Amino acid sequence: MTRYAIGTLVLIGVMASAGARAETIKPIKASKSELAGAIFARADVVKKDESGDRSADVVTFTSTDTAYQTGVYRSGPSREEIKGPQGLPYNEFLYFLSGSVKLTSSDGSVMVVKTGEAVTLPKGWTGHFDTPGYTKLYVTYSPDDAKKQSDISGHPKMAE
Template identity: 50%
Template sequence: MVRNTRESGTVTLNVVTLVSSDEKFTTGMYQAGKGYFDSTDPYGVDEFMFFLEGSVKLTSTDGTVQTINAGEAVTIPKEWVGIWDTEGYTKFYVIYRND
């Protein structure tokens, strides 16, 4: 288990991560404060997220806008590129790497 806490500007991260022995499966809880991230590189992993608190607005480079609220789930494909905008959230996440 890895636990990281970091403060940077208006963003606070609190992460608890569990990793399988073969390092292909990662799951955990992730908490963040207000943040805006404009990704120009692909996301890099397929990630399932279930939001426990807060929300996030995802704007893809193709113009698609999706808001995910507490109680909702989303899967971000590793090829995704776009803008991640939030006032803060807590999520449960799962990543599986088959490469």
């Protein structure tokens, strides 16, 4: 009985020690210098050049269920059509650090968003996205991604 009690105490001590050494979750900062453009020199930048449309994207955070993501994105001149029936596949908040965008919704209404302004594009939005170029902070949320990551109990799957 004593061996069992000692073994149990040792196991509890090991588990408590492992828990105490778990990684601390910390805030993620983008400095003034990074937002002025230095962030695009990072090793994890994803650059694209498709049909003359150039862009650079740095993801600064992705939630464990992959539904929520933040980052900084830079684009040269481009025009994109977001079509139905599903439209934009996620909710997106955009804050423009530089440049501008003209958003023409599928009903023909037009909105221009300039440097220092923000806009939220709801999931399902359809229309045209026209820009002479910009740099933005973005936040995306896709509840569908969270659902894909859930197990049968409805709880998010944990990274292995």
